[in-house]
Amino acid sequence: MSDFKIIDGKAVAASVLDEVRAETAELKARGVTPGLAVVLVGEDPASKVYVGAKDRTCRDLGLYSRKITLPTETTQEELLAVVRELNADPLIHGILVQSPPPKHINEEEIIRAIDPRKDVDGFHPQNVAKLALEDPSGFVPCTPAGSMRLLASAGVQTSGAEAVVIGRSMIVGKPMALLLMAKGSDATVTVAHSRSKDLPAICRRADIVIAAVGRPEMVKADWVKPGAVVIDVGINRVEDATAKNGYRLTGDVAYDEVAPKCAAITPVPGGVGPMTIAMLMKNTLQAARQLTA
Numbered sequence: 001m002s003d004f005k006i007i008d009g010k011a012v013a014a015s016v017l018d019e020v021r022a023e024t025a026e027l028k029a030r031g032v033t034p035g036l037a038v039v040l041v042g043e044d045p046a047s048k049v050y051v052g053a054k055d056r057t058c059r060d061l062g063l064y065s066r067k068i069t070l071p072t073e074t075t076q077e078e079l080l081a082v083v084r085e086l087n088a089d090p091l092i093h094g095i096l097v098q099s100p101p102p103k104h105i106n107e108e109e110i111i112r113a114i115d116p117r118k119d120v121d122g123f124h125p126q127n128v129a130k131l132a133l134e135d136p137s138g139f140v141p142c143t144p145a146g147s148m149r150l151l152a153s154a155g156v157q158t159s160g161a162e163a164v165v166i167g168r169s170m171i172v173g174k175p176m177a178l179l180l181m182a183k184g185s186d187a188t189v190t191v192a193h194s195r196s197k198d199l200p201a202i203c204r205r206a207d208i209v210i211a212a213v214g215r216p217e218m219v220k221a222d223w224v225k226p227g228a229v230v231i232d233v234g235i236n237r238v239e240d241a242t243a244k245n246g247y248r249l250t251g252d253v254a255y256d257e258v259a260p261k262c263a264a265i266t267p268v269p270g271g272v273g274p275m276t277i278a279m280l281m282k283n284t285l286q287a288a289r290q291l292t293a
């Protein structure tokens with residue numbers, strides 16, 4: 001198989017953003033401007049890029065954006081105080097704290113402090129429970145929601161398919177598994193991880209592979225069944241002396257050798273990444289609607 005389809009995340013994200021732009025205009029005409037607050041603690045270079053992109057995208061679509069940047073030394077109590085203020089702010093419908101925060105921050109406690117009605121990342125236990133219960137009033141984490149949208153855009157049949165999710169994180173692996181097995185998606189799901197025995201063999205069973213381990217180019221050609229669909233969630237910065245900024249981005253999948261075996265595959269960059277921000281905008285709109293209904 002070598003006439004594989006490249007699933008264009010930028011194009012699909014652009015169409016999601018068009019929807020959000022139109023729906024935002026409708027909401028604003030009714031007197032509600034959806035507002036998103038993004039909190040960045042510290043100096044992580046990749047996080048700065050993502051937070052900047054979230055702020056720009058909000059403004060471009062007509063949402064109200066508040067970017068709060070805090071120094072690395074910010075204490076747990078100071079960060080909790082910022083979250084509590086945002087919880088009480090009527091201009092703000094969505095709140096997120098960019099991950100990863102500095103090591104001294106207890107991220108779980110911060111997530112639990114966010115009002116679940118404003119938790120547009122979908123990381124609060126109440127939203128995790130709603131996802132498991134298939135309650136649509138909850139927020140679905142942005143990266144898995146975006147990955148599902150990419151599968152749909154490529155016309156991938158999930159019903160009855162064998163899906164293997166590699167990685168069991170709360171941000172991607174676990175919610176992705178729940179979405180794939182939910183009613184309407186109806187996939188048969190295996191969640192594999194670093195302790196799984198014979199990962200290549202597990203992966204070879206899959207009609208749909210979701211790679212979300214954070215290990216550059218781990219998934220090789222002989223891990224993938226011919227005709228499988230591969231969604232590469234990894235965004236790894238690897239050193240590259242020939243690149244202008246000294247690094248290049250690569251996924252969890254060895255793209256050049258895997259792509260020719262696939263029916264369809266997402267590239268890195270330009271695959272799942274852009275969907276993360278698009279789905280965040282959609283979640284913020286959902287939060288604004290639900291809080292003002």
Ligand SMILES: Nc1nc2c(c(=O)[nH]1)N[C@@H](CN(C=O)c1ccc(C(=O)N[C@@H](CCC(=O)O)C(=O)O)cc1)CN2
Pocket residue numbers: 046049050096097098099100121142143235249268269270271272273274275276277
């Ligand atoms: N609070 C959160 N923290 C993090 C999340 C999240 O959903 N919520 N996800 C990731 C980072 N992330 C958004 O926050 C994100 C990652 C990647 C992209 C993206 O568009 N990537 C581009 C490449 C961009 C580059 O040059 O680095 C691509 O893949 O094409 C957007 C958002 C972890 N933290």
